[in-house]
Amino acid sequence: MKLYDFKMAPNPRRVRVYLAEKGIDVEMVQVDIPAGENLGEEFRAINPRSVLPTLVLDDGTVIDESVAICRYFEELHPEPPLMGTDAKSRAVIESAQRHMEWDGLMSVAEAFRNANPAFDDRGISGSTGVPRIPDLVERGRASTERFFASLNDNLGQSTYVAGEDYSIADITAFCVVDFAKWIQIRAGDQHPHLKRWYAEVSARPSSSA
Numbered sequence: 001m002k003l004y005d006f007k008m009a010p011n012p013r014r015v016r017v018y019l020a021e022k023g024i025d026v027e028m029v030q031v032d033i034p035a036g037e038n039l040g041e042e043f044r045a046i047n048p049r050s051v052l053p054t055l056v057l058d059d060g061t062v063i064d065e066s067v068a069i070c071r072y073f074e075e076l077h078p079e080p081p082l083m084g085t086d087a088k089s090r091a092v093i094e095s096a097q098r099h100m101e102w103d104g105l106m107s108v109a110e111a112f113r114n115a116n117p118a119f120d121d122r123g124i125s126g127s128t129g130v131p132r133i134p135d136l137v138e139r140g141r142a143s144t145e146r147f148f149a150s151l152n153d154n155l156g157q158s159t160y161v162a163g164e165d166y167s168i169a170d171i172t173a174f175c176v177v178d179f180a181k182w183i184q185i186r187a188g189d190q191h192p193h194l195k196r197w198y199a200e201v202s203a204r205p206s207s208s209a
């Protein structure tokens with residue numbers, strides 16, 4: 001089994017943090033996104049979508065969505081549970097994790113990619129042919145600010161993003177909050193609950209994965 005990874009990118013980081021929380025070791029192969037290695041022939045033969053992370057199982061099966069990769073390991077290594085333990089907790093955690101992804105990760109990515117000339121012909125991750133739209137930068141920044149406010153409210157109601165237990169929703173949120181530093185958006189005094197939570201999750205050993 002091999003996990004194609006890129007240390008600097010937020011989606012691969014979600015999977016690395018998840019694996020660290022579980023104590024699972026997987027062989028990793030670095031694919032340099034800024035250098036365009038994910039767009040080269042060699043990686044495209046493995047994954048024509050050109051995205052990371054990509055997990056390749058020993059039988060050749062390719063899984064290239066972060067949460068699907070985590071789901072695969074969750075089934076094989078249920079302890080400690082990071083995706084819920086029964087119908088209700090699984091649904092609540094999945095819902096919260098999607099909020100972190102759609103409202104948070106996509107917003108930061110929109111502001112980051114559309115501001116960066118390196119992505120001129122790669123406005124959306126994956127292969128080329130999708131123009132960057134600089135006008136979307138402000139929209140991405142506004143929706144990131146909205147996300148920070150709503151995450152702060154969420155964390156005013158519960159210890160963790162999806163309730164009283166640490167879960168994959170916290171992993172996505174943590175990676176989003178760090179990714180937002182790339183667009184110079186950080187938690188401030190108006191986000192006391194977010195700051196309390198961030199201090200705790202960033203002290204976990206998995207945060208350096």
Ligand SMILES: N[C@@H](CCC(=O)N[C@@H](CS)C(=O)NCC(=O)O)C(=O)O
Nearest residue numbers: 009010011051052053065066125126
């Ligand atoms: N929905 C995918 C998104 C994967 C994704 O967009 N990965 C980025 C890195 S964070 C990527 O591979 N980008 C390649 C590129 O921009 O060329 C997931 O959750 O894993």
